[in-house]
């Protein structure tokens with residue numbers, strides 16, 4: 001991120017002026033807030049349980065040192081017809097406080113022998129008097145006949161059998177198809193609390209230990225784990241079954257959730273410098289070269305991160321494997337990262353630029369976790385946003401380094417900040433950090449991760465290598481709490497000498513982290529008075545979360561005046577500041593380049609001056625702020641703070657705008673505006689206005705890329721071109737529609753020769769299918785089933801939802817209940833895509849209502865993102881009737897519940913309520929504005 005005060009950035013060197021520190025700091029928060037949406041279940045305080053095994057947190061009397069774990073996944077069903085794995089585990093733990101009770105996490109495991117306990121020293125150990133499973137808190141409990149001695153170490157051995165399900169959690173099985181043959185793969189996802197489903201363990205992030213893993217697996221398959229395999233693999237026969245036994249070197253000292261195991265017949269591509277890097281995939285994918293891009297990116301990123309942090313990657317190897325079924329992007333297991341395959345594969349002829357960008361940022365994110373998260377781990381899940389935030393910041397920073405022309409640091413505004421703003425402006429939002437005791441139960445921990453899609457989180461800040469490096473070095477192999485980071489930041493500030501912060505770092509940060517939401521800063525240019533207030537999309541909404549800071553923030557104010565002149569920056573520390581010397585006839589603009597996490601409002605004269613500047617020469621205002629002005633205005637209008645006509649006025653300059661970022665921001669706002677109002681009588685004029693604004697952009701790019709045939713060199717220029725095309729087709733510019741139809745029919749005539757530029761494909765497919773009929777749809781469906789390239793499949797799948805034929809949409813929806821047609825992890829996406837189509841909105845909603853029970857009980861959270869589903873399906877709700885339906889939906893299904901979607905449902909109701917109010921109140925004004933605009937056309 002470009003830090004304003006320091007001007008240029010500065011990839012390697014930190015900058016430590018006051019404002020830069022604040023940039024970092026405030027930026028941390030912005031992500032952070034998004035991550036804060038994980039943390040929603042604020043519970044009444046829990047009474048201390050009467051017995052230890054009723055507590056969701058482990059007692060600290062026993063601390064693990066090492067584990068030896070031996071597992072055997074069985075790829076043929078047991079006589080009872082279920083898939084299982086068998087195993088045994090030995091854990092050495094220290095007793096730090098005497099106790100006659102052993103509590104160790106274990107869930108859904110059946111013991112196949114009595115656990116045995118011995119003392120490491122050889123002296124007699126207490127006898128295990130009784131053993132039972134405590135399912136609510138997920139413990140294996142062992143009551144001893146006498147106490148363990150403080151200072152002694154003990155060895156506990158267990159033997160067990162567990163289910164090798166296809167639920168994508170813990171140790172599980174999945175399959176991929178190649179050359180028409182289905183092959184089984186055994187994978188794992190322990191993060192955040194599934195290690196306990198694999199073997200009994202102290203399953204909390206602060207319970208770090210060294211793990212020695214051994215895997216029994218079918219001959220001819222390859223087994224992988226976090227550390228390097230030991231060379232002398234053994235082929236043997238156990239219980240009449242031929243197997244290979246692979247042992248792995250001891251892992252680093254690490255949290256149990258970072259474990260990973262993988263058994264497959266995959267092959268790999270590899271490179272070796274200091275670290276052996278391998279990318280594993282099905283043999284066909286590897287031989288097609290789909291992993292080459294990931295391999296080369298990984299090598300470069302690993303280098304960069306080690307230099308940047310000045311901390312070596314501690315393992316001798318880094319494996320990355322692709323999985324066909326997962327709904328997350330990647331999981332940062334130390335030394336064995338797993339990815340969703342379509343996010344990792346890259347095929348130059350078929351993948352778009354956006355695919356490449358997403359691969360680079362994803363790898364960078366998970367590599368960033370090798371330090372933030374794996375080497376240094378947050379003590380408890382309530383503060384997990386910090387490692388996510390830092391990993392995210394690093395993902396942009398380092399992806400930006402590998403692809404300097406991509407402008408990634410600016411794109412973060414679109415990708416992340418706007419999304420965070422949207423959620424965090426609701427009264428039902430939540431602070432970033434919750435209290436440790438509020439996140440206790442397994443469901444709560446899972447929910448933290450369920451509502452986020454890792455790729456959506458963003459973090460900005462100025463370069464911060466200096467203090468992150470000392471932070472990492474100080475806390476390597478340890479656990480931290482967030483205040484450790486503030487202390488480090490404070491020390492860095494103090495050590496610099498030239499920097500003076502008006503308040504301690506922690507005091508500034510607490511306001512951003514411990515209270516939800518963000519400020520709206522208002523400047524009155526006539527009086528020079530600057531104020532801040534908690535910004536709420538629905539100002540009358542009751543905010544139930546109290547804040548000890550009274551919703552006051554310490555806000556870094558950056559600003560510019562006409563002619564790009566930049567003034568010294570300062571901190572808004574109170575609700576009111578009455579002395580900003582800006583009075584004059586020139587326009588004033590705050591939050592230059594959106595370095596601060598706040599929205600801005602002005603007095604009407606200043607708004608008018610800014611609009612005038614946009615009309616006459618919009619490029620005087622930085623791109624990022626052109627985007628932000630539109631976004632702020634629409635949100636302020638929704639909150640009833642400014643007239644909706646003013647928000648619409650901020651879109652007038654678009655007819656001259658050709659840059660990607662402002663257009664993308666405007667599109668997001670206009671799109672949601674359009675969907676909110678498309679059930680009213682302003683619809684026709686709105687379409688006309690949009691078409692009028694979009695046509696020049698379409699024509700501009702058509703001209704500079706003769707007939708859309710030339711791909712511009714710059715990354716954002718390519719996005720620009722794509723956007724222009726998309727805008728053109730969305731606005732139904734005839735030239736655009738004709739082009740898509742003709743390309744698509746060319747393709748239908750010669751399916752082996754797809755004439756469409758990969759970057760334009762999503763738009764072309766969607767618009768051709770919308771315009772076409774059964775023939776086009778069937779063709780796309782066939783291509784969808786036949787393609788082996790995941791990104792192409794995804795494009796086709798989205799496009800299938802674009803048809804206007806409601807019967808077809810209905811049957812497409814029903815396919816989501818049949819995993820043979822639509823894989824489980826794609827189901828959410830299909831339903832949401834259908835809901836985005838105006839013709840499918842009601843169908844998708846009915847479908848979710850009717851099938852909720854089935855969806856909820858049949859598809860585990862591992863394959864279905866319930867929160868995303870609710871959010872996606874209700875996004876355009878804006879009528880009283882829809883609000884009533886939402887309420888009824890909540891009542892009707894209270895018996896089975898909503899799991900991780902419960903909060904999404906609350907947000908949906910709040911947002912719908914705000915929409916209803918907005919549409920009702922502003923419709924006449926919108927109508928008048930649009931008919932005047934149509935008149936001007």
Ligand SMILES: *[C@@H]1O[C@H](CO)[C@@H](O)[C@H](O)[C@H]1NC(C)=O
Pocket residue numbers: 002003004007410566592593622624
């Ligand atoms: C705003 O960001 C742009 C693009 O990153 C940069 O070129 C420009 O210098 C920045 N403006 C200021 C005032 O920092």
Ligand SMILES: *[C@@H]1O[C@H](CO)[C@@H](O)[C@H](O)[C@H]1NC(C)=O
Pocket residue numbers: 014015016017495496497498499
């Ligand atoms: C302190 O910060 C300034 C301004 O960012 C920087 O130029 C200087 O090198 C820093 N000094 C030290 C000792 O880190």
Ligand SMILES: *[C@@H]1O[C@H](CO)[C@@H](O)[C@H](O)[C@H]1NC(C)=O
Pocket residue numbers: 084109110161162163
């Ligand atoms: C564990 O035991 C229960 C109860 O006997 C049984 O239903 C379940 O199938 C067993 N699980 C495994 C993986 O064997």
Ligand SMILES: *[C@@H]1O[C@H](CO)[C@@H](O)[C@H](O)[C@H]1NC(C)=O
Pocket residue numbers: 310473
């Ligand atoms: C890297 O860290 C080492 C200590 O581990 C330190 O001596 C060295 O100065 C650091 N290098 C840089 C460039 O900060």
Ligand SMILES: *[C@@H]1O[C@H](CO)[C@@H](O)[C@H](O)[C@H]1NC(C)=O
Pocket residue numbers: 643645646649
């Ligand atoms: C919007 O722009 C029109 C035309 O320039 C102007 O007449 C009107 O006052 C503006 N409305 C607001 C609320 O700014």
Ligand SMILES: *[C@H]1O[C@@H](CO)[C@H](O)[C@@H](O)[C@@H]1NC(C)=O
Pocket residue numbers: 070071072086087088216
């Ligand atoms: C775990 O126990 C050892 C002996 O201590 C056996 O040699 C292993 O075969 C066994 N592992 C499994 C998976 O059963």
Ligand SMILES: [Zn+2]
Pocket residue numbers: 332365369388391454
């Ligand atoms: Zn992450």
